[in-house]
Amino acid sequence: xxxxxxxxxxxxxxxxxxxxxxxxxxxxxxxxxxxxxxxxxxxxxxxxxxxxxxxxxxxxxxxxxxxxxxxxxxxxxxxxxxxxxxxxxxxxxxxxxxxxxxxxxxxxxxx
Amino acid sequence: xxxxxxxxxxxxxxxxxxxxxxxxxxxxxxxxxxxxxxxxxxxxxxxxxxxxxxxxxxxxxxxxxxxxxxxxxxxxxxxxxxxxxxxxxxxxxxxxxxxxxxxxxxxxxxxxxxxxxxxxxxxxxxxxxxxxxxxxxxxxxxxxxxxxxxxxxxxxxxxxxxxxxxxxxxxxxxxxxxxxxxxxxxxxxxxxxxxxxxxxxxxxxxxxxxxxxxxxxxxxxxxxxxxxxxxxxxxxxxxxxxxxxxxxxxxxxxxxxxxxxxxxxxxxxxxxxxxxxxxxxxxxxxxxxxxxxxxxxxxxxxxxxxxxxxxxxxxxxxxxxxxxxxxxxxxxxxxxxxxxxxxxxxxxxxxxxxxxxxxxxxxxxxxxxxxxxxxxxxxxxxxx
Ligand SMILES: [Zn+2]
Ligand SMILES: [Zn+2]
Numbered sequence: 332x333x334x335x336x337x338x339x340x341x342x343x344x345x346x347x348x349x350x351x352x353x354x355x356x357x358x359x360x361x362x363x364x365x366x367x368x369x370x371x372x373x374x375x376x377x378x379x380x381x382x383x384x385x386x387x388x389x390x391x392x393x394x395x396x397x398x399x400x401x402x403x404x405x406x407x408x409x410x411x412x413x414x415x416x417x418x419x420x421x422x423x424x425x426x427x428x429x430x431x432x433x434x435x436x437x438x439x440x441x442x
Numbered sequence: 443x444x445x446x447x448x449x450x451x452x453x454x455x456x457x458x459x460x461x462x463x464x465x466x467x468x469x470x471x472x473x474x475x476x477x478x479x480x481x482x483x484x485x486x487x488x489x490x491x492x493x494x495x496x497x498x499x500x501x502x503x504x505x506x507x508x509x510x511x512x513x514x515x516x517x518x519x520x521x522x523x524x525x526x527x528x529x530x531x532x533x534x535x536x537x538x539x540x541x542x543x544x545x546x547x548x549x550x551x552x553x554x555x556x557x558x559x560x561x562x563x564x565x566x567x568x569x570x571x572x573x574x575x576x577x578x579x580x581x582x583x584x585x586x587x588x589x590x591x592x593x594x595x596x597x598x599x600x601x602x603x604x605x606x607x608x609x610x611x612x613x614x615x616x617x618x619x620x621x622x623x624x625x626x627x628x629x630x631x632x633x634x635x636x637x638x639x640x641x642x643x644x645x646x647x648x649x650x651x652x653x654x655x656x657x658x659x660x661x662x663x664x665x666x667x668x669x670x671x672x673x674x675x676x677x678x679x680x681x682x683x684x685x686x687x688x689x690x691x692x693x694x695x696x697x698x699x700x701x702x703x704x705x706x707x708x709x710x711x712x713x714x715x716x717x718x719x720x721x722x723x724x725x726x727x728x729x730x731x732x733x734x735x736x737x738x739x740x741x742x743x744x745x746x747x748x749x750x751x752x753x754x755x756x757x758x759x760x761x762x763x764x765x766x767x768x769x770x771x772x773x774x775x776x777x778x779x780x781x782x783x784x785x786x787x788x789x790x791x792x793x794x795x796x797x798x799x800x801x802x803x804x805x806x807x808x809x810x811x812x813x814x815x816x817x818x819x820x821x822x823x824x825x826x
Contacts, residue, residue: 360791361762365755366798372750374801376557384636386677389619394681398590398611401686408592411609412697415590420701427663428708429487430531431581435662 445477445649455653458539458731463649474538474649488529489648491658497521501626501818503576504530504656515574515655515715516626516818518724530658535643536577536710538650539731543573546714546729549736554727558750559742564725567718574717575731577656577710578632579623581666582640584706587674588613589698595688607694610682614674620711621669623659629669631817634737635730638711642732646710656710671700726817738817 386393398411445454445463452467454477462471491504498519514522541549547568555565590611597606618640622632644650661669675698683691712731717724720741727738766783 356787356791357762357766359795360787361755361759363791363793363795363798364758364762365751366802367794368754368758368798369747369751370798370801372754373559373747376559383633386614386681388637389616390614390677391617392615394612394614394678396610396612396682396685398609399685400609402597402606403609405607407609408607408695411590411592411611412695415588415611415697418699419588420586420699423701425702426704428531428581428705430659430708431661431663431666433531434660435664 445652448472453652454649456538456650457653458542461538463652474644474647477649487531489532491528491530491656493525493528494522495525497523499818502657502660504528504658505651505654513717515576515717516724516726518717518719528658531708533579533646533708533710535646535707536650537638537640537643537712537732539575539654539712540642541712541714541729541731541734543570543575543714545734546573546716546731549729549734550716550727553736554740557740559746560740561720561743561746564718564720564740567720568716572716572718574715575654576713576715577651577654578627578713579657579659580620580638580709580711581623581659581661581670582707582709583616583619583621583666583670584703585616585619585670585674586613586701586703587616587671587678587698589675589678589682589696591679591682591696592694593682593686593691594694595686595691597688603689606688608686608688610685612678612682614678614681616674616677619670619673620709621666621673621706623661623666623708624657625660625665626657626818628817628819629673631728631737633673635713635728635735638730638732640709643709651710654712659708666706667700667702670702671698674698674700728817 403411446452447454447465447468447470449470450465450468452465454463454465454472456462456474457464460471463474463477464471494503494505495501496503496514496517496519498514498521499517501514501516502525503515503522512522513520547570550568554560555568588611590609593608593610595606595608596603598604620636620638622629675696678698679693679696683693714729714731716727716729716738719725723741725738725741727736727740729736
């Protein structure tokens with residue numbers, strides 16, 4: 332301390348500032364790099380790779396598009412849903428497993 | 443109900459490794475098809491079940507075993523009581539367990555237990571007593587599906603962004619799509635257990651259930667329809683969004699219809715449940731009993747994330763210090779090298795710092811504790 336003050340106040344301040352600045356930068360760099368490495372490690376350990384099946388698991392040919400229009404006007408929306416707003420399978424009667432029928436009955440009882 | 447060994451009258455349990463019924467007392471092995479249970483009538487539409495109910499969460503579980511679990515596989519509570527003997531409809535078939543309990547456990551271990559952020563206490567809970575095999579009811583459907591969706595997105599046009607609208611409508615046939623048939627298991631979780639391979643399915647035989655639990659499908663036909671329609675809709679939206687070339691694509695409005703073909707198949711699919719309690723909260727990890735796929739998230743500790751950070755920090759500090767002094771003293775030139783070094787450190791550090799912070803934030807948001815409400819929908823609300 333005393334030695335440095337003798338060599339001159341200006342150079343002491345200069346050195347002091349450089350040392351502090353370097354130390355701060357150095358720590359900043361260390362924290363930065365460790366943060367980065369930590370995030371990479373965590374990413375590896377929190378990515379459990381849980382994937383859901385794609386459509387091709389359950390559909391051989393995927394979706395067949397009948398309407399494929401780009402840049403439609405907002406006013407066309409209503410007409411579009413008017414066409415598709417009706418259940419195409421409405422009148423089809425299906426046979427239902429007894430278990431499901433019984434469960435529906437149970438639900439009604441509760442109501 | 444429970445079939446007994448013809449050699450010694452011991453209890454028979456299905457072993458996934460041998461795919462045979464094994465006598466715990468004398469070691470005799472039998473094929474499930476060969477064992478005939480004098481009490482059961484294979485031509486009957488029904489089979490007898492012993493239903494146990496959890497007094498805590500209301501979950502129901504079925505077993506033919508006289509020896510019953512000491513805790514509820516859904517909520518981890520020991521308040522499980524015999525409730526009744528019930529006649530249930532025989533399912534059409536089942537996929538027998540292929541993965542043994544030991545294999546399921548080692549899958550869980552290799553997936554989670556080397557992970558530094560998972561508390562040690564959890565690792566100690568990965569023992570065979572905490573793992574139970576459950577046959578989960580599923581409906582396997584074939585369906586026709588029609589959907590119309592109205593999609594919006596930002597399109598670059600004459601160097602400025604414009605909001606465009608897109609119309610997509612079409613249909614799709616689905617085949618052998620499994621729909622989770624119990625209301626308690628959340629569909630988003632059960633879907634992650636897939637795929638199941640149905641070529642391994644066998645005709646329903648209650649002998650396969652020996653040593654395991656099962657659930658009975660408690661959903662109604664309209665539940666099945668809405669679950670199935672929602673799942674098809676999910677597939678359809680993903681496909682239709684793929685055909686739209688724009689940024690910020692969004693399905694604005696949609697209408698969809700489903701036609702489930704006659705008589706969906708009622709199948710029991712094998713799932714291992716690893717249930718444990720950590721800090722008073724129950725957690726469950728599910729393992730596909732046919733393929734061994736592990737689903738679920740583990741609790742983690744902030745403390746352990748901090749320790750990962752600090753250990754990398756000191757490592758980085760040591761390496762950086764060595765590098766720093768090495769460069770400074772070996773090359774001697776303090777003056778010009780110093781400035782250069784400072785500039786380099788500053789640039790690298792600020793870049794790495796921000797990406798570190800951003801990455802960490804993203805991860806902290808994504809990892810959350812396995813809240814049981816996310817996996818199960820309990821009948822009763824859990825009391826504090
Ligand atoms: Zn025996
Ligand atoms: Zn319970």
